Amino acid sequence: MTAMYAQERTDFSLVCDECGLIVGRLAANLHNWDLAWSFFSRHGWVGERAPEGPHRCPRCLRDCSPVAVAGGGAASR
Numbered sequence: 001m002t003a004m005y006a007q008e009r010t011d012f013s014l015v016c017d018e019c020g021l022i023v024g025r026l027a028a029n030l031h032n033w034d035l036a037w038s039f040f041s042r043h044g045w046v047g048e049r050a051p052e053g054p055h056r057c058p059r060c061l062r063d064c065s066p067v068a069v070a071g072g073g074a075a076s077r
Helices: 033-042 058-063
Strands: 003-005 012-015
Touching: 012 033
Parallel strands: none
Antiparallel strands: 003 012
16 A cells, blocks of 8 residues: 555555655645645656555656666666
8 A cells, every 4th residue: 555544544655666765744734635636646656546546756667777678678678
């Protein structure tokens, strides 16, 4: 689960499934998950719209290395 809710379910955080980056205390300004995801997806986060994810932050997307291609090719190392 990549959206973490506070015990009393009045606050929530967004978590990157790749690196574990946590953006916390979102309820105070963004009020609900749909509004929060709309905001973060416009700022480079990717993943499922559902709170359960998975979600990836812009840093992980930028830093991901190309996948090696079997049999050679431009992406192989």
